[in-house]
Amino acid sequence: MKITKRAVAALAASVLALSACGSAPEGGGSSAACPGGRVRFGIEPYEDPAKLKPAYQIMATALQARLGCPVELQVVEDYSAEVLAMRNGRLEIAQFGPLGFVFASQRAGAVPLASFADGGGRLTTYTAGIWVPADSPVRTVADLRGRSLALGATGSTSGDALPRYALRQAGVPDRDVRIQYAGGHPEALLALTKGKVDAAEINSQQLATAKAAGQFDPARHRRIWTSAPIPNDPITISDKLDPAFRDRVAKALLGLGAADVAKVGAFLDVHPPGPMVAVTRDTYKPLFDLASTMGLTEKDV
Structure with missing residues (x-):
């Protein structure tokens, strides 16, 4: 919503x-x-x-x-x-x-x-993650160059800073990815499931909530990156x-x-x-x- x-x-x-x-x-x-x-x-x-x-x-x-x-x-x-x-x-x-x-x-x-x-x-801890559709040709963070990526919100740990850090580590400048701030973790997940973006950040907390609510099927998607645990x-x-x-x-x-x-x-x-x-x-x-x-x-x- x-x-x-x-x-x-x-x-x-x-x-x-x-x-x-x-x-x-x-x-x-x-x-x-x-x-x-x-x-x-x-x-x-x-x-x-x-x-x-x-x-x-x-x-x-x-x-x-x-x-x-x-x-x-x-x-x-x-x-x-x-x-x-x-x-x-x-x-x-x-x-x-x-x-x-x-x-x-x-x-x-x-x-x-x-x-x-x-x-x-x-x-307890959680992790940031980047997900793509299961049939996507994107296999690594470096493959996001030239593609769209939904992030949660500016200033979010798992929904902004850590995914952008992953891009930097992969040698991909922010400007080479079409970053879209969805307005929150649920909205980023929805952008991916509705096919509006090539990839999206979905942290482990949102993943658990969406799976429990029947809003996300991991079998239809694939995680290409996971962060280290976040307190x-x-x-x-x-x-x-x-x-x-x-x-x-x-x-x-x-x-x-x-x-x-x-x-x-x-x-x-x-x-x-x-x-x-x-x-x-x-x-x-x-x-x-x-x-x-x-x-x-x-x-x-």
């Missing part, structure tokens, strides 16, 4: 306000102990926001109970909007894609706290907040149960889901290195 900016903006404007009620929350805190009396939690629209919102609502409700602060969930317009929102003090916490985190760290002071783990407590999205907090409060948020996130994050984990191909695990800036060092190698800046997000 093509997500229009108007639709995403409407969802972003419709903030999910989760009020604390009933018995004292597990975190033992109150809205008075929270920045501005609430915590605003930003999410990038890496999938249809109408599908993301119910999954993150479960997670936000559980986080609110542990933290003792009202949690307001916001689906932002795009990658750059989320970085800008945290930099301007309009988000206290946010989930960024790995490459988005690089620039959020540099430009908005985002501090990584936790990410998604499997049932064994291991940090899953970090949930971050602004470094402008009090360190004691940052510690409270970290403890609350790490205290969430598998059931609290299972619906979100399904979008991130986390099977079986486990409690979240702590991450640091060093966890995402390969993405900082990628940004440096590619000469990327926040303008590329």
Whole structure:
């Protein structure tokens, strides 16, 4: 489904306000102990926001109970909007894609706290991929010269930077490929299945979601390139907040149960889901290195 900016903006404007009620929350805190009396939690629209919102609502409700602060969930317009929102003090916490985190760290002071783990407590990863039809003459990334390639969205780790890095490694300049930004991972996959492009990026998370929904048949397509594993999205907090409060948020996130994050984990191909695990800036060092190698800046997000 093509997500229009108007639709995403409407969802972003419709903030999910989760009020604390009933018995004292597990975190033992109150809205008075929270920045501005609430915590605003930003999410990038890496999938249809109408599908993301119910999954993150479960997670936000559980986080609110542990933290003792009202949690307001916001689906932002795009990658750059989320970085800008945290930099301007309009988000206290946010989930960024790995490459988005690089620039959020540099430009908005985002501090990584936790990410998604499997049932064994291991940090989960995913991969970027480039796919073509099964009968395509394209066998390697170098064969994409002169052909069309659908990418997800500008600033996406698996849907932009890594496929373009693969082109560079294969000696193919961007200008020699007809790159088309589809508007998201689902749209890039759809462009390929509808025969509108010669190739498309499909990351392992989108692949799992599309296969489960019966929207993609791997037997009718062929993967010509796969990236190295990418650590899953970090949930971050602004470094402008009090360190004691940052510690409270970290403890609350790490205290969430598998059931609290299972619906979100399904979008991130986390099977079986486990409690979240702590991450640091060093966890995402390969993405900082990628940004440096590619000469990327926040303008590329």
